[in-house]
Amino acid sequence: xxxxxxxxxxxxxxxxxxxxxxxxxxxxxxxxxxxxxxxxxxxxxxxxxxxxxxxxxxxxxxxxxxxxxxxxxxxxxxxxxxxxxxxxxxxxxxxxxxxxxxxxxxxxxxxxxxxxxxxxxxxxxxxxxxxxxxxxxxxxxxxxxxxxxxxxxxxxxxxxxxxxxxxxxxxxxxxxxxxxxxxxxxxxxxxxxxxxxxxxxxxxxxxxxxxxxxxxxxxxxxxxxxxxxxxxxxxxxxxxxxxxxxxxxxxxxxxxxxxxxxxxxxxxxxxxxxxxxxxxxxxxxxxxxxxxxxxxxxxxxxxxxxxxxxxxxxxxxxxxxxx
Numbered sequence: 263x264x265x266x267x268x269x270x271x272x273x274x275x276x277x278x279x280x281x282x283x284x285x286x287x288x289x290x291x292x293x294x295x296x297x298x299x300x301x302x303x304x305x306x307x308x309x310x311x312x313x314x315x316x317x318x319x320x321x322x323x324x325x326x327x328x329x330x331x332x333x334x335x336x337x338x339x340x341x342x343x344x345x346x347x348x349x350x351x352x353x354x355x356x357x358x359x360x361x362x363x364x365x366x367x368x369x370x371x372x373x374x375x376x377x378x379x380x381x382x383x384x385x386x387x388x389x390x391x392x393x394x395x396x397x398x399x400x401x402x403x404x405x406x407x408x409x410x411x412x413x414x415x416x417x418x419x420x421x422x423x424x425x426x427x428x429x430x431x432x433x434x435x436x437x438x439x440x441x442x443x444x445x446x447x448x449x450x451x452x453x454x455x456x457x458x459x460x461x462x463x464x465x466x467x468x469x470x471x472x473x474x475x476x477x478x479x480x481x482x483x484x485x486x487x488x489x490x491x492x493x494x495x496x497x498x499x500x501x502x503x504x505x506x507x508x509x510x511x512x513x514x515x516x517x518x519x520x521x522x523x524x525x526x527x528x529x530x531x532x533x534x535x536x537x538x539x540x541x542x543x544x545x546x547x548x549x550x551x552x553x554x555x556x557x558x559x560x561x562x563x564x565x566x567x568x569x570x571x572x573x574x575x576x577x578x579x580x581x582x583x584x585x
Contacts, residue, residue, distance in 0.1 A: 292420075297360055326376065361562065400427070433449070447465065483517070517552045
């Protein structure tokens with residue numbers, strides 16, 4: 263005789279805010295489309311428990327100069343496109359990216375510092391080459407981030423790009439530039455729910471609209487601290503659903519960067535034979551990292567290898583079938 267089993271369900275009171283990247287011509291920009299993330303009312307892919315109105319999205323990472331420190335596997339798959347960020351962005355769109363994430367390295371291959379004018383020209387070329395919404399990250403040094411991102415924010419006015427990373431040392435300047443020119447910001451803190459909340463509070467205290475903030479909770483790659491990062495993100499999501507407004511922002515994870523800097527993906531010399539095929543290992547490493555973080559609440563993931571994009575896209579589609 264069939265037995266009916268009632269699935270226990272959590273009853274949440276909060277939800278993730280919706281945040282839109284990009285602006286079309288009708289909205290004052292030049293993007294072919296906008297991308298909205300957020301809106302969830304339950305933990306990822308638990309469609310029986312709440313709403314997940316839209317799937318997570320994929321950003322492909324590009325850089326302003328040839329990334330000599332990247333794995334030869336990435337050099338091979340992207341080829342000459344690595345020499346020109348506009349060509350690279352166009353190729354990334356062809357591989358199925360929803361967003362383009364441009365990392366400004368801050369200096370060229372010879373060590374010459376990038377000027378604000380050069381950063382602006384790069385961003386303009388990328389915007390002209392693709393109709394996708396854009397995320398722009400600085401080099402990771404507070405002074406250089408401020409110098410380059412302020413110029414980029416002014417030059418890209420109307421495009422509703424996301425700029426960052428907003429950290430304790432530099433958030434004021436980046437937030438002010440984003441506010442003045444109608445952009446979004448990416449708030450970033452080490453793996454800690456309370457630190458993440460505090461940074462959002464500091465940003466909103468500047469009267470910056472909360473629905474224009476993305477949160478980078480920071481996380482490790484597979485085998486490099488992903489378990490702790492996962493738990494922090496999961497606790498952040500639970501706090502959001504319990505009604506904590508400062509945790510109700512969409513999360514972005516820079517997964518490609520985290521994965522491809524690890525030795526298992528970066529080199530294939532003097533490694534154990536048990537590690538197996540280098541390319542297969544690397545793509546699987548990135549794909550497993552990404553899909554794991556999608557289950558912990560990531561709304562945007564950044565990826566470096568095109569084959570990983572295809573794998574992750576297929577996983578997302580299957581997970582969304584129950585929506």
